[in-house]
Amino acid sequence: MQKPIELRPPEDPRNGPVLLRQQLLAAGYNDNAIARMKRGGVIRPLRGGAYVAAEVWERLDEVGRYGLRCRAVLGQAKAPVVLSHVSALPEYDAPTWGFDLVDVHVTRTDGIRGRRARGVQQHVGTLRPADLVRVNGVPAVTPARAALDTVMLGCSEASLVVMNDLTHRGLASEAELREQYVEMQTWPGMSAAEVLLRLVDPRIESVGESRTFWALYQQRLPRPVSQYEVKDSAGRVIARLDFAWPELGVWLEFDGREKYEKHRRPGESVADAVVREKNREDLVRRVTGWRCIRITWADLADPRRLAAIIHRVLFPAA
The missing domain is CATH 3.40.960 (Endonuclease; Chain A)
Known part of the structure; x- marks a missing residue:
């Protein structure tokens, strides 16, 4: 696993914290109390059994709220998974323009075939130790791997936006993107990556x-x-x-x-x-x-x- 990356201060609202139902129950709340906090506007639901303080929710935009939903999926996962594809991008403050933020994408680290549940898409694919990192305290794929993952979601323009952003900010190099492509070039949906790697330009500054x-x-x-x-x-x-x-x-x-x-x-x-x-x-x-x-x-x-x-x-x- 790569050296941990910290891109934001602990008090940043994009870090949550996410409040899981089992944690609230362990702290002495029951389901009726949780329901009262929801009705009273004290907490806001991220997904079933996961919440965030209303004051944190109000400080976040759509991408920030999606990022917390991704963290909630990690916290509730029964299998070993890491954030991947578009779901890793909020942790890197990378643009999500052009991508659907309905589902949370994670990749299993145990090599077992993933499944799709409501709001969550599990992927399976070879994950080298060099592909993994803790970013802002949560497990995710590296920036280069996340960029190549997005190619498989089918929007080449959006993937180029991501690659340019990550290379411009120094979170991934062109060499790292090419190395990642060599590892993944035979995977489904990767045919567009070769063209994108010829176009990527770290000098480009915005979406x-x-x-x-x-x-x-x-x-x-x-x-x-x-x-x-x-x-x-x-x-x-x-x-x-x-x-x-x-x-x-x-x-x-x-x-x-x-x-x-x-x-x-x-x-x-x-x-x-x-x-x-x-x-x-x-x-x-x-x-x-x-x-x-x-x-x-x-x-x-x-x-x-x-x-x-x-x-x-x-x-x-x-």
Whole structure:
């Protein structure tokens, strides 16, 4: 087993704690008392026989609540299992975009064929000691194994989002992903992984950028340079561009809401951040003479239309 990973402080609400029925009974509560706490809004159910304090529940988003449900499945499991596939992602703070968060996915460590119960899908597959780790105190597969596991769930775009995120944050390397693929390449559903490993790019910083990169690939547009650095005449970096085609004199920025909220400077409003981004674009245009394409989440909903727009900018003579 790998060295334990701690990515969040103990008091983080995503750690729970999860309250299991048998623990509450052992502490002196009976089923009537548990029912009263539920009716009174003191606890909230995660799944049958598992609860969390209401104050913790209210502090969590959909992914955080799903993560606690995954922890509840671990606590109630009768067989030796670890979190895997999409269910390992919340512990790594990895994006779950594009994945169904209805079922909890675990993999058995005893090699016995798994089964599917209500809300839980048990998987069976070879688990090496190197594939296992305790993350934030719970057993799970490693980041690289989790990323390759997600490929078997059938959404290549979402798996690329995960791979880019994990490599960008240093939780998995490209070499580790390739090594994991060698171990799993004959497994059902793994045919897409080889393509994804050619596309993975640790420079890509967000879900929106990963989805943009995937759309460019799917629509057979030229592969851009990610996080391209623009320098002034003195060699100083004045901007980093989401994507650029230097030989064509074009760059592309993905304008998600996160860009203007997450990267605001101290005391800066969203409007201030928008103005600063506009000034940055003007500076890049003056220095390079390039043309800028800006896209949003709405553009990603229609990749063919988006590709046509980008193609006209890349190849105006055509």
